[in-house]
Amino acid sequence: DAKTTQPPSMDCAEGRAANLPCNHSTISGNEYVYWYRQIHSQGPQYIIHGLKNNETNEMASLIITEDRKSSTLILPHATLRDTAVYYCIVRVAYNQGGKLIFGQGTELSVKP
């Protein structure tokens, strides 16, 4: 599985866009980029995933560079409730093993 690198922490002002980077320089052609977040003391929550095209859903946007070696998760209008640890995970979409490999993630603090 490709390894990911994320900054350990970031701050964002409430109402502003939060841009969370992730490096995955060893990503393979059939590996997707997944993002999860974990609000304190809760289970991780799926946010979004993508292969090579940019993706958007009701929670966030995912921008993947053309060479697929890095990506950015964008929360367009961050709120205090978006304060959480954000995990970037790279894996094939469907796998017989089914496991997710979490790194340390980025701790996002949204401040008023």
Added chain:
Amino acid sequence: DAGVTQSPTHLIKTRGQHVTLRCSPISGHKSVSWYQQVLGQGPQFIFQYYEKEERGRGNFPDRFSARQFPNYSSELNVNALLLGDSALYLCASSPAGASGGFSYEQYFGPGTRLTVT
């Protein structure tokens, strides 16, 4: 619809005891995975079960075992508890993919907080 449920919410055990944690997946999900999350770290994969069979195992000692029942609920058992087993234990369910593999859109429960003293 109910999400993934886990019980108990919190548990305190003594070293050497054993513990059983329970998980009920989202209705219609046949795959259940277990993760251990030690304070300050990301979750670590322990087991995955699908159709009552073990499909994946992480790097955990044999003191850890699990099973899945016909209704797809699951139990995680840990024997001979150590202080280092203190953690948040997370259960996740997911639907199987069309090709028989497993989607990474896994849905996590709130976890069971285990404290070993």
